[in-house]
Amino acid sequence: xxxxxxxxxxxxxxxxLAACAQQPVATTPAAKPLTSAEVLAASAPADWRAPxxxxxxxxxxxSGRVVLELAPAFAPNHAANIKALVxxxxxxxxxxxxxxxxxxxxxxxxxxxxxKQKPIRTARKALGPEFARAIGxxxxxxxxxxxxxxxxEVGHAAGFPAARDPASGQAWLAHCYGxxxxxxxxxxxxxxxxxxxxxxxxxxxxxxxxxxxxxxxIQGMELLSALPRGTGPLGFYxxxxxxxxxxxxxxxxxxxxxxxxxxxxxxxxxxxxxAFVDARRNRREEWFLDPVGHIELCNVPxxxxxxxxx
Amino acid sequence: xxxxxxxxxxxxxxxxLAACAQQPVATTPAAKPLTSAEVLAASAPADWRAPxxxxxxxxxxxSGRVVLELAPAFAPNHAANIKALVxxxxxxxxxxxxxxxxxxxxxxxxxxxxxKQKPIRTARKALGPEFARAIGxxxxxxxxxxxxxxxxEVGHAAGFPAARDPASGQAWLAHCYGxxxxxxxxxxxxxxxxxxxxxxxxxxxxxxxxxxxxxxxIQGMELLSALPRGTGPLGFYxxxxxxxxxxxxxxxxxxxxxxxxxxxxxxxxxxxxxAFVDARRNRREEWFLDPVGHIELCNVPxxxxxxxxx
Numbered sequence: 001x002x003x004x005x006x007x008x009x010x011x012x013x014x015x016x017l018a019a020c021a022q023q024p025v026a027t028t029p030a031a032k033p034l035t036s037a038e039v040l041a042a043s044a045p046a047d048w049r050a051p052x053x054x055x056x057x058x059x060x061x062x063s064g065r066v067v068l069e070l071a072p073a074f075a076p077n078h079a080a081n082i083k084a085l086v087x088x089x090x091x092x093x094x095x096x097x098x099x100x101x102x103x104x105x106x107x108x109x110x111x112x113x114x115x116k117q118k119p120i121r122t123a124r125k126a127l128g129p130e131f132a133r134a135i136g137x138x139x140x141x142x143x144x145x146x147x148x149x150x151x152x153e154v155g156h157a158a159g160f161p162a163a164r165d166p167a168s169g170q171a172w173l174a175h176c177y178g179x180x181x182x183x184x185x186x187x188x189x190x191x192x193x194x195x196x197x198x199x200x201x202x203x204x205x206x207x208x209x210x211x212x213x214x215x216x217x218i219q220g221m222e223l224l225s226a227l228p229r230g231t232g233p234l235g236f237y238x239x240x241x242x243x244x245x246x247x248x249x250x251x252x253x254x255x256x257x258x259x260x261x262x263x264x265x266x267x268x269x270x271x272x273x274x275a276f277v278d279a280r281r282n283r284r285e286e287w288f289l290d291p292v293g294h295i296e297l298c299n300v301p302x303x304x305x306x307x308x309x310x
Numbered sequence: 311x312x313x314x315x316x317x318x319x320x321x322x323x324x325x326x327l328a329a330c331a332q333q334p335v336a337t338t339p340a341a342k343p344l345t346s347a348e349v350l351a352a353s354a355p356a357d358w359r360a361p362x363x364x365x366x367x368x369x370x371x372x373s374g375r376v377v378l379e380l381a382p383a384f385a386p387n388h389a390a391n392i393k394a395l396v397x398x399x400x401x402x403x404x405x406x407x408x409x410x411x412x413x414x415x416x417x418x419x420x421x422x423x424x425x426k427q428k429p430i431r432t433a434r435k436a437l438g439p440e441f442a443r444a445i446g447x448x449x450x451x452x453x454x455x456x457x458x459x460x461x462x463e464v465g466h467a468a469g470f471p472a473a474r475d476p477a478s479g480q481a482w483l484a485h486c487y488g489x490x491x492x493x494x495x496x497x498x499x500x501x502x503x504x505x506x507x508x509x510x511x512x513x514x515x516x517x518x519x520x521x522x523x524x525x526x527x528i529q530g531m532e533l534l535s536a537l538p539r540g541t542g543p544l545g546f547y548x549x550x551x552x553x554x555x556x557x558x559x560x561x562x563x564x565x566x567x568x569x570x571x572x573x574x575x576x577x578x579x580x581x582x583x584x585a586f587v588d589a590r591r592n593r594r595e596e597w598f599l600d601p602v603g604h605i606e607l608c609n610v611p612x613x614x615x616x617x618x619x620x
Contacts, residue, residue: 101532101535102487149456149458150604176512201512203609205609206605206609221412222411222538222539226411228536289520290441294516295459
């Protein structure tokens with residue numbers, strides 16, 4: 001079949017960065033604009049950051065570990081309370097109880113509404129909302145020039161996809177794929193962190209400023225996104241046998257160093273970051289016949305890699 | 311726990327339309343603007359259309375049936391060739407060979423690159439690209455007023471999410487969640503329909519106009535989106551044992567009436583559609599504390615329901 005390229009080249013796109021990085025890479029500064037894989041290959045150690053173990057969570061499932069980074073810069077009270085819940089082992093033995101296609105997975109106490117609900121021992125049982133925070137010099141913002149349907153400004157802050165409104169002076173985390181949020185009832189203060197969700201579909205940006213986001217998944221998304229969808233309303237699992245048990249949730253700082261997932265995340269406030277975003281905006285890979293020229297906030301991947309051994 | 315609403319009300323959002331429709335519904339015209347569930351409940355039969363069985367495909371997996379609607383208004387040659395492949399039973403016994411997280415699943419012949427590849431008997435082995443088509447009176451377009459990062463105009467045409475550029479006179483299908491595309495190699499004419507993919511993550515709109523879209527999934531997305539992710543580069547399954555067998559693909563028109571999935575899709579060119587989109591843009595459900603006021607193309611769900619029995 002002459003007209004057909006080998007199957008592994010007939011793919012829509014090289015998105016897995018590890019795979020992209022296998023492409024030939026320029027080792028000296030080149031006049032030619034770089035692809036995103038070339039930008040990463042040319043990055044310096046200082047272009048990467050190690051997430052703070054004190055703000056990193058491990059969600060331990062039978063299928064493996066999901067690594068989440070909390071965002072105290074945006075939701076300090078919720079980040080603190082989630083850690084308090086983790087440290088009193090609130091989540092251990094609870095379950096993932098919902099997987100709604102193109103929307104979210106959610107975990108918590110399946111008996112939360114009943115008399116047998118799991119007690120909260122040390123964490124706060126109620127928190128005020130942290131839907132947004134003030135723009136300020138303590139929150140540097142790398143703006144994305146491409147515009148956005150939902151917010152006056154979008155970009156990255158503290159390593160997270162975020163949005164801002166200069167008119168209101170507010171900044172907030174964006175509901176991109178992998179975002180970690182705090183389930184709530186109908187009132188703003190009805191979420192405490194006992195129920196948490198992660199976005200597994202097209203980014204539901206209409207939730208922005210309607211609910212508190214507290215972080216994002218940085219490794220292991222596929223352990224959540226590929227779970228069977230629940231067949232009940234809103235994707236709830238209809239039978240306890242469908243629930244996905246949570247072995248444990250831990251703060252990385254509490255885990256022995258040898259058992260940690262040592263990761264590095266590309267910084268979002270460097271010239272390398274800007275070059276990376278530009279290379280995702282203007283696609284230079286051979287496969288792209290149209291270089292695109294635009295990029296939407298939630299289509300900017302934030303590269304994560306295994307940390308170099310010390 | 312007074313502050314916690316019952317769990318089923320502590321959800322981020324009522325997205326499953328079937329669930330939304332369980333809400334109380336106004337039975338007489340109300341001055342109060344409607345929620346999207348209320349718009350659907352008040353819809354007339356003429357607000358819905360039955361997909362043409364001649365342009366509807368059933369992808370039969372062990373787990374169930376995925377229903378796809380082809381888009382001959384945008385990709386007539388590819389729709390015809392995919393049907394030719396289906397009718398010569400090209401896909402029967404082939405496999406889903408790739409599931410890449412936050413990106414696509416892809417099916418086809420795992421031996422396409424080898425001498426044992428499955429022969430094409432009646433379909434065309436090569437097609438020119440159908441990345442875009444001419445804007446014209448034969449393609450009515452219901453524009454979305456909210457803007458877009460990737461295209462000058464977005465909206466819906468022929469029932470599909472689409473985009474337009476008046477300057478170039480082109481219209482094209484958008485890579486929203488569930489979009490069905492035709493894998494290709496590095497040249498524009500290297501896809502014929504033997505390899506097909508479906509978007510299972512945040513909408514990769516940068517693929518628009520880079521590859522031919524030929525339709526979308528209208529039922530059964532969860533049978534694709536919840537498949538285990540492949541562990542090879544680009545989400546390919548590394549071992550044949552991981553492949554997901556395709557029992558058969560059929561054109562609905564070729565299936566006995568009693569075995570068809572009789573569905574109706576909300577028309578995208580009616581006042582009801584406009585009211586529905588407006589109700590998704592301006593959220594009036596009690597849960598929403600901020601009514602949002604914007605909606606992005608790929609966040610507009612296109613409701614599908616079982617057809618009424620004749």
